[in-house]
Amino acid sequence: MAKIAFLGLGVMGAPMARHLAKAGHEVRVYNRTTSKAERWVAENGGAWAPTPGQAAQGCDFVFCCVGADNDLREVTIGPDGAFHAMAEGSLFVDHTTVSAQVSRELEAEARAKGIGFLDAPVSGGQAGAENGKLTIMVGGDAEQFKQAEPVMQAYAQRIGLMGPSGSGQLTKMVNQICIAGIVQGLSEALNFAMTAGLDPRAVVEVISKGAAQSWQMENRSSTMVDGQFDFGFAVDWMRKDLGLVLDEARRIGAPLPVTALVDQFYADVQKMGGGRQDTSSLIRRFRG
Amino acid sequence: MAKIAFLGLGVMGAPMARHLAKAGHEVRVYNRTTSKAERWVAENGGAWAPTPGQAAQGCDFVFCCVGADNDLREVTIGPDGAFHAMAEGSLFVDHTTVSAQVSRELEAEARAKGIGFLDAPVSGGQAGAENGKLTIMVGGDAEQFKQAEPVMQAYAQRIGLMGPSGSGQLTKMVNQICIAGIVQGLSEALNFAMTAGLDPRAVVEVISKGAAQSWQMENRSSTMVDGQFDFGFAVDWMRKDLGLVLDEARRIGAPLPVTALVDQFYADVQKMGGGRQDTSSLIRRFRG
Numbered sequence: 234m235a236k237i238a239f240l241g242l243g244v245m246g247a248p249m250a251r252h253l254a255k256a257g258h259e260v261r262v263y264n265r266t267t268s269k270a271e272r273w274v275a276e277n278g279g280a281w282a283p284t285p286g287q288a289a290q291g292c293d294f295v296f297c298c299v300g301a302d303n304d305l306r307e308v309t310i311g312p313d314g315a316f317h318a319m320a321e322g323s324l325f326v327d328h329t330t331v332s333a334q335v336s337r338e339l340e341a342e343a344r345a346k347g348i349g350f351l352d353a354p355v356s357g358g359q360a361g362a363e364n365g366k367l368t369i370m371v372g373g374d375a376e377q378f379k380q381a382e383p384v385m386q387a388y389a390q391r392i393g394l395m396g397p398s399g400s401g402q403l404t405k406m407v408n409q410i411c412i413a414g415i416v417q418g419l420s421e422a423l424n425f426a427m428t429a430g431l432d433p434r435a436v437v438e439v440i441s442k443g444a445a446q447s448w449q450m451e452n453r454s455s456t457m458v459d460g461q462f463d464f465g466f467a468v469d470w471m472r473k474d475l476g477l478v479l480d481e482a483r484r485i486g487a488p489l490p491v492t493a494l495v496d497q498f499y500a501d502v503q504k505m506g507g508g509r510q511d512t513s514s515l516i517r518r519f520r521g
Numbered sequence: 522m523a524k525i526a527f528l529g530l531g532v533m534g535a536p537m538a539r540h541l542a543k544a545g546h547e548v549r550v551y552n553r554t555t556s557k558a559e560r561w562v563a564e565n566g567g568a569w570a571p572t573p574g575q576a577a578q579g580c581d582f583v584f585c586c587v588g589a590d591n592d593l594r595e596v597t598i599g600p601d602g603a604f605h606a607m608a609e610g611s612l613f614v615d616h617t618t619v620s621a622q623v624s625r626e627l628e629a630e631a632r633a634k635g636i637g638f639l640d641a642p643v644s645g646g647q648a649g650a651e652n653g654k655l656t657i658m659v660g661g662d663a664e665q666f667k668q669a670e671p672v673m674q675a676y677a678q679r680i681g682l683m684g685p686s687g688s689g690q691l692t693k694m695v696n697q698i699c700i701a702g703i704v705q706g707l708s709e710a711l712n713f714a715m716t717a718g719l720d721p722r723a724v725v726e727v728i729s730k731g732a733a734q735s736w737q738m739e740n741r742s743s744t745m746v747d748g749q750f751d752f753g754f755a756v757d758w759m760r761k762d763l764g765l766v767l768d769e770a771r772r773i774g775a776p777l778p779v780t781a782l783v784d785q786f787y788a789d790v791q792k793m794g795g796g797r798q799d800t801s802s803l804i805r806r807f808r809g
Contacts, residue, residue, distance in 0.1 A: 267715075278598040279671060308646060326535050333717075354729045368731050393727035403717045410710040411733035417779045418702015420727050423694045425766075429621075429691045431684060431735040439681035443644050443656050444754075445699035446737040478713075488807060489709045490786075491702070491779055498778075 234258050235384060236505045238288040238295040240308045240315065240323035241329075242269045245355065246298035248362040249328065252388040253296070263288035263308070287382035289323075292482050294384060298328040298355075301473060302335045309339055321347035326381050328369070329356040332477050333406075335485075340398040349377040352398060353385070354405040358466050361429060366390040370408075372400030406478045412512065413475065413495040420516035423457055427520075433458045453513040460520070465511030472499050472508075522546050523672060525691040526576040526583040528596045528603065529555045529617070533584035533643070536650040537616070538762075539565050543585045551576035551596070577603035581673060586616040586643075597627055607797035609635035616657070618642040620765050621694075622772075628686040630768050637665040639671070640686060644691040646754050656677040658696075660688030667775060679803070694766045700800065701763065701783040703737045711745055715808075719745045729768035740789060741801040748808070753799030756790050763787065 239250035241298055242264040250273065254260045263514035264270040270281035282288035287306040289295045295315050299305055305327060309316050315325065325343055327350070337510035343350035348352040363368045365388040378394045385392055386443045395404045426433040428503065432464075437454045440446075456462070475496040480488045498518055505521075507514045522544045523686065527538035530552040548567040558569035572693045573596040577583045584738035585601050587593055593615060597604050613631055615624065615638070621685035631638035639661035649655040652677040658665055666682045673680055683692045707806040710733075714721040717775065725742045728734075745748070757760045763784040786806055793809075795802045 272684070327654045356728070356733075358732075360626050368727060370727055391727055391730060393657065393723060395723060395727065400719060403719055404724050404727060405716070406717075407710045407714045407719070408728045408731070408733045409612060410713055411706050411735070411738065414704075414706015414779070415733070416702075416711065417733060418706070421702065421775075421780055422698040425698055425770060425773075425775040425777065426691070426695045427696045427770070430693075431688060431691055433694070435681060436692050438655060439658055439679055440644070440696045440699070441685065442679060443696070444646075444736050444740075445644075445696045445703070447699070447703060448732050451731075481717070482713060485707075485713075485716050488711040489707045489713065491782065492709055494779065494782070495627060521792050 235293040236259070236291060237384070238263065238292045238315065240285050240288060240295065240297040241299040242273050243298065243363070244359045245328070247273055248306060249296070249388045250363050250367055252280055253384070256387040258384070261288050265321060273296045283311035285315040286313045286318035289318045291320070292477065293323055295319060295323070295325045297325065298326065298340065300329070302331045305329050305331050305335065306337070310342055311369065312346055316343060316346060316348060316443040319346070319348050324349035324351070324377055324380055325386070327353045328352050328353050328355050330405055330477070331402060333402040333481060336402050337399045340373065349374065349380070350398070351377055351381055352401040355399050356405065356408055357390070370395055370404035372396060372402060373398050403481070405474070408480060409471070409474045410492050411488065412449070413492045415447045415517050416512055417491070417495045417498065418455060419447065419449050420457070420519060423454060423516060424519040427458070449513070457513050457516045461516035462507065462510035466511065467509050468499050468502050468512060468514060469508040470502065471512045472496065523581040524579060525549070525672070526580040528553065528573050528576060528583065528585040529587040531586065532647045533616070535561055535789045537584070537676045539584060543565055544638040546672070549580065556662055565730050572601035574601045577606045579608070581729045582669065583607060583613045584616065585613065588617070593617050593619050593623065593627070598630055600737050604631060604634060605609055605637060607634070607636045608742070610691050612637035612639070612668055614639045615642050616641050616643050617678070618762055619690060619763070621690040621769060623770045624690050625687045628661065637662065637668070638686070639665055640689040641668055644666070644688050644696055645694065649737045650676060651685070657681070657771055658683055658689040659693035660684060660690060662688050666681065673782035676803065687688050691769070693762070696768060697759070697762045697766055698780050700737070702801050703735045704800055705779070705783045705786065707735070707737050707742060708745070708807060711742060711804060712807040717745070737801070745801050747802045750795065750802035751799035753801070755797050756787050756800060756802060757796040759800045760784065760791065
């Protein structure tokens, strides 16, 4: 069993840290809002620390799941950041979805200090974190991956090493590009079905085993028809991810005409007050 | 066992008619190019007729799978069409993908003559027709549906009565709208992955069980990566279907921003000489 620090106890981080504690690791947590860290310790044991550096002190692994690029920089290279406290040979695993460039920049900073660094964004949402069934897309060194993999098994269903530093982030971007096209197609299709006077559930039933099938159709079409969006992966987070995707695509020269358009459609949903709703709320542009 | 006429022995119609003959029905076929009808009879028994009317004479059911609106009008209400020859109480089942309005128009013409008419477009492609595993989306009268359903089981995996006349066509349109968004998203995603230097197969492997999953990802991503498109449902047919979709959407007032864009992208693929290639060749716009 390892000594582990976990930075960031949001809807994803809190259950992930819980799975590590349940697996028998010694877990010390840090959260910007201290009360959340205290509550986590009251429920799961372990200890909490007031800064990322103090949490990381003496640990074999530091896991992290925070908001975005700037939060990640703060908990790693900020004045109280983990990188200043971590021992040589210890390993930082970042589960935050950030730009591939920030991942590579922090990997280089870590390497200069003799620390390992893996970018390891996840998919599977809050439910996946709670059930321990996340998909983890990892970028970085193969030896470091071998060290972290058995620990991450505590909350993963699938873990893949995708290539050098940044490749985890790039893989997550591919995932979000697929979702953008699928959810928009499904929104247009369900709105068309309802406007045409069809029973959209009967339509999904008959087409859901063929070439139009998708996870989104199986898991979201019924709630889209009902106009229920108070769950799942929020539009605000999707827009953050699509912003990273479009920046990277511009950098490498990959055209994303529909992804760019869907990003704008999600901006419409935000304007309608849907920023905290599930990504399937894209259909609201058609149906209010 | 029933007396059946089958009109149109293309890549879909020929195997569908074969399944009816194998099921023990007495099948008489018609095809515009007579040599195909002669060959079909040589291989499958039964008989062929030189006109749709002569094929339909004395039959309980007339099934049909031709090219588009005008072909369908010709074999039904044209001078040698089936409607002039069909007995009262017999049933015409149209498997062609046409506009919902043509379906409704022909249903009304049939009804005036005491003939039943179902619109019953299919999905599942040539493979589905050959394996007898098509999905059939039916519009029309429930009693007529009950008569036709057991006969269509010969080549179907799924059969749904979707509503009144035209509803089968509308359901097929919903199917094609979903596919347009999915295939474009997948094309952008795979091109992004390859441009970013990722191994696209490894990426698909890791993301293919989550929210980005689709039938298209499972069945087409590998061939898209290899640039193989000489199979499956052709771009020319997809453009025909999307033309019907966009006309109907304009009529009923359902916005289809991404479907309309993807239709234009398929026009690009046609210009590149890809009209006969599988719909997954949409990725060629990015990769040539």
